[in-house]
Amino acid sequence: MLLPSLENLACFEAAARTLNFRTAARAVALSPAAFGQRIRQIEEQVGAPLFERTTRRVQLTPRGLALLPRARQCLALAEDCLRSAMGPAPAPVELTLGTRFELGMSWIVPQLGALTRRRPELTLHLYFGASDDLLRRLYDRSVDCVVTSARWSATTLAAETLHEERYAFVASPKLLRREAFARPEHASRHCLLDIDPTMPLFRYLADQAGGAGCFAFARHRWVGLGAAIKALVLAGEGVAVLPRHMVAAELRGGKLKRLLPSAPLARDHFRLIYRRDDPRSSLYAKLAASLRAVPIQ
Secondary structure, eight states: OOOOOHHHHHHHHHHHHHSOHHHHHHHTTOOHHHHHHHHHHHHHHHTSOSEEEOSSOEEEOHHHHHHHHHHHHHHHHHHHHHHTTSSSOOOOEEEEEEEOHHHIIIIIGGGHHHHHHHOTTEEEEEEEOOHHHHHHHHHTTSSSEEEEOOOOOOTTEEEEEEEEEOEEEEEOHHHHHHSOOOSGGGGGGSEEEESOTTSOTTHHHHTTTTOGGGOOOSEEEEOSOHHHHHHHHHTTSOBEEEEHHHHHHHHHHTSSEESSTTSOOOOEEEEEEEETTOTTHHHHHHHHHHHHTSOOO
């Protein structure tokens, strides 16, 4: 079997991260034509397309999604291999990273040991908080960087894209046995569970379906935490939009059901956000590369 070159894997990873071939070509310092040839080469080796390309967008195929985490691991290992022969270790550095509780506990905490082994010079402290609190602490320099999918508009911040975040509109089977939810007008029979009015997860469905006004829920309950929403949905206390990585196991096991499966939900991205005036941008880029190497389950 002919193995893919690291350069081709780097091109694939850049395209998967940006979902824009021209932007990705600039990121790896290639012309669009040369970049396209690299992608074609790796697709020929895989034996299937890795991207679906139209005039309006680029997205990963199932084969591309399967390859992405392994490609990132290969690139990270190659970087570690080179670093081991490059002389004295870098100076130690400490960073405080802020994140939401669910993402931190399910994704960041489990990889702290591997991060330490791969980057022994880095001591990573964690702070858990809500999205608005995290951004506020980033502005006032209480934390150095933040991992979040929250939206922001400040030009004083910079970001490294990590992983795409997809969502699912879900309910428990026992709730659906009591009250069906097959059409938007059935919202009037149900309680919507969500984070809070300033950062509702339901917007990922409402924005694609013509606005929240298309769904007249019987009531709303704001519970402040994704884990709390999930627990209440499993208990049959309401319906909710939740990140797919949080409910994937329950959907596979039949403990939750997707509602309105043909209705599209908007997507977002987890990003590593830091202050643009922070001189450690190269360190954040390396940290982001390490985080990208581990998929969000």
